[in-house]
Amino acid sequence: MKLTINGKTVELDAEPDMPLLWALRDMLGLRGTKYACGMGVCGSCTVHLDGEAVRSCQLTLEGAAEGEITTIEGLSEDGSHPLQVAWREHNVPQCGYCQPGQIMSASALLAANAAPSDTEINNMMAGNLCRCGTYPRIRAAIKSTFANAAAAPEDEQ
């Protein structure tokens, strides 16, 4: 199988119906993409296929070969994607496990819609679960990329 991942062509000896997730993680060493449900309901394994957010646990290698794949490792050269920066500015992660998937979903959202409404953010991101409950900060980080007055949680000491 021949795939284009993060701008590079890779050859793989694997079953065509293997989900992309396992090829990325077990065969290509791209372990930023996480497993958490294996049935397309948590978003942890989100990657881009031609710029669209897809769940790599549901995308077969055959399907993945039809387009260009981007993983969290390929989102930016050096972590400078505006969302990666915003994530750090808002101290979004707790355990961090879901965050690559969150960033990949949010970046696909912003690529299609530079200034989504609160409802659009909720709808798009509802497929990305975070058991640590970082949702308020994810929202704030996303919004900060297009609105100067970021709606950070107003915590008080």
Added chain:
Amino acid sequence: MNIVSKLSRRRFLQLTGISASGLVLGGILPAGGSLAGILDRPAGKELNIFVSVTPDGTVEIIAHRSEMGTGIRTGLPQVVADEMEADWHRVKVIQALANTEYGSQNTDGSRSVRDFYTVMRQMGAVAKHMLEQAAADTWDVEISECVARNHAVHHLNSNRHLGFGELAQRAARLETPEPESAVLKSADDFRYIGSSIPIVDLEDITLGKAVYGTDVHLPDMLYASIERSPWLQGKIASYDAAEAKKVKGVLDVVELKAEPGPPGFNPIEGVAVIATNTFSAQRGREKLSINWSESAHSEHNSSDYLDELAGRVKGGPGKVRRERGEVDAALAEAETVVEASYRTPYLAHASMEPPVATARVEGDRCEVWAPTQGPQATQREVARALKLEIENVTVHVTLLGGAFGRKSKPDFSIEAARLAAHVGKPVQVLWTREDDIRHDYFHACSAQYYKAGLDHEGTVTAWLAREAAPPIPATFDPGVTMMSSGGLSQGFANVPFVTPNLRMESHEAPAHVRIGWLRSVYNIPYAFGVGSFVDELAHAAGKDPAEFWLELIGRDRLLDFSDEGFDYSNYGRSLADFPYDTARTKGVLRKLVDSIPWGEILPSGQGWGLSVAHSFLSDVAVASKVEVKDGRLKVLELHGVIDAGRVVNPDRVHAQMEGGMIFGMSLALNGEITFAEGKTGQFNFHNYPIARMDQTPAIIRSHITPSTAAPSGVGEPPTPPVAPSIANAVFAATGKRIRELPLGKHFDV
């Protein structure tokens, strides 16, 4: 006597797997329990946490606690760095290996800061003192003229200064000073304690480079997926692996027999499929055909079980666990008597990263890489399972992709170690989400019954409470069928009420599933029962619930339950060190009410509710605003106030408040595991939903009560008051009292 002393470089290597040069200090840590206790231990033994200063000026600080998202890998090192005047940018945090010499590494019970705050400060202060002494010796001046500031020691009477790196070798040759000579900073001089330093793993996480248990990769590593008994203590009656072995990539199929005895930390009996990649292992496993033998638990039905417990607590007296005054007489004389029954279901942890472990066995040595909250239990149990010397088992602690108590149990690491020993190659065992939910150490379900008397002024004169819930110790000893005092100390028997007549009783509840601890443990059901019933009483008395709570808690005082027959655990700490102070409980409640428009007139279908709970030595009050429209329940706002004593990293405390409240909302709205014929009815996020972003209120506010009191728990306390606050808000909005969780059974959520 010294609680901090020098360590050899060899010891450093043993304990961290990393070579050190320069000054290396170790400190004696409490094995849990009272910090004061450590002062009585013999010196020179059990040196277990350290700081090291290398000649290039890097300060290495050991994190001996596990990072599961609380920020502890940052928080405790920032305490050390502050006291030693290290520059945070030149601090490197090193994750400790498992070693009994660290004292307890078990990262649970919201205790990392409260148990280690002081000793971490002492460690930093001793390091600073030794660096100052090294500078004084170099310059041949008095140490009183030498002051460490921001990674260098400065001579007060000249312009001379020497960097920590330049002093490291000389400091390493000094004797460790008496602790009295290492003076702790005054709080006014804190640079990092109390400041919101970003977590050390932040950048790696945003780049996808952070290494969790799932991300461990060893040369020649194989992947295993295990089909386990669907009910507790089922055994393999027969199985057929022929089809599984035909799957491309499958190399072996291995039977994993359970050890005899109680469930404990032991792996569940199962059949493992070993393959060259995860996908092949999982696909091969689907092709297994296994017949399981029945067990004493294969008929377990959770709805019948809860009915039974509910009948028991309502039906009659149980074992008295705390008693004050004459409850029966007071009830007989009461103007109004109110009674109510509550029930809460089993829950599963469902951390986003499921249990996973990787092991390599070579000769008489085993190495394990795991996202574990219990590195030492992992080391001990793997050694036992493989019959190895404990020193020959090395446990590397990865980052934990969430844990919430599940990853305290070493069962998944034992599986990996047994399989690695069997195949002679490194093996990674990854639990699927289905495995994780079906075979959890479940949070206990609970049935509670309350009855209270009110006088003509609406003041509570009698409080009777009964509970039944399967106890955690049953997992280790099935003979235990009743809640321990420690369990009842989680918000059931230790209610802070002034009521003259109180009685708390327990009933039996034999366990049929593995019961474990989930974020805030029994505080979840008890805060729901108590928090809901207080609200019911307030309405029965015609009083404002916030005022009613304050009145029920009563005057400022320190609580002590010893003369009421109750052995209050206080989370393992003495009441002298961590008093239970009603003024603080009332304080968070008052601050909460002041921070929201409590009492505002709302459109119909909306309501505010609140509750308060004292857990893990901290106080948290939470208010929820909800809307119920056309059978649909939406939480519109969540507000919380925490008093956790002195706070090391306010941003991480806020993060725990936000996340802990969402966790509480999640279980209140959606959380339920059911059993029928011994098997869970839920197995992935579609039928065991956890809170999503679109369920999360637009407004979530957290407030920290400023305090100089000893630091107390943060990771768990935000969760308990949430469910009752939402149920109380639902009552305010609709007049409908929901006494059973989750609320998703009664409304669309």
